[in-house]
Amino acid sequence: MAGTDWRVTDGHGADPRGDDVRAAGTRVTGRRRTVRGSTGSSRTVLGNDSGQTAVEFTGMVPIILATLILLWQAALVGYSFxxxxxxxxxxxxxxxxxxxxxxxxxxxxxxxxxxxxxxxxxxxxxxxxxxxxxxxxxxxxxxxxxxxxxxxxxxxxxxxxxxx
Structure with missing residues (x-):
């Protein structure tokens, strides 16, 4: 595939038939590079997403805290009754x-x-x-x-x- 570096990690080499069908248990890892489209525009797909979980969790922290506070307040109302x-x-x-x-x-x-x-x-x-x-x-x-x-x-x- 043009514009992509692929590496097969099971040690048997790349797909010999060239039809992107791999044997069961193989895992293909790699990094995408800049790909040029037919219109001449380029898009960059980042291959490194380390830290993504931490970023998503940080974004969810206010929602999680608000939910916990509302649940605690509901428990206090019930306890008051x-x-x-x-x-x-x-x-x-x-x-x-x-x-x-x-x-x-x-x-x-x-x-x-x-x-x-x-x-x-x-x-x-x-x-x-x-x-x-x-x-x-x-x-x-x-x-x-x-x-x-x-x-x-x-x-x-x-x-x-x-x-x-």
């Missing part, structure tokens, strides 16, 4: 079991299982009716609790039947 629901359940149980001071017992029980770095608003009404209702709103953090907070809160609500 889980914390809010669990805290509301604990507060409702404690408030419904208390004869007097139900609001204080509810508030303490709701905050007991919340990690210290998570902010929450707990609403324990004095009660009325057959159910003791509790509402807990946990503030969703950005990347790390206590770092930056969204104005978005994860609501949690629970009710328990009065025991007192």
């Amino acid at each position: 889980s914390l809010a629901g669990n805290s509301a359940d604990e507060g409702a149980r404690a408030g419904a079991a208390a004869d007097w001071g139900a609001a204080q017992a509810c508030e303490q029980a709701a905050r007991k299982n919340l990690p210290d770095s998570w902010e929450a608003r707990v609403s324990c009404p004095p009660g009325g009716g057959d159910l003791y209702d509790v509402k807990v709103d946990v503030v969703v953090p950005v990347l790390y609790p206590g770092f930056i907070d969204f104005s978005f809160t994860a609501p949690g609500r629970a009710s328990a039947v009065w025991e007192g």
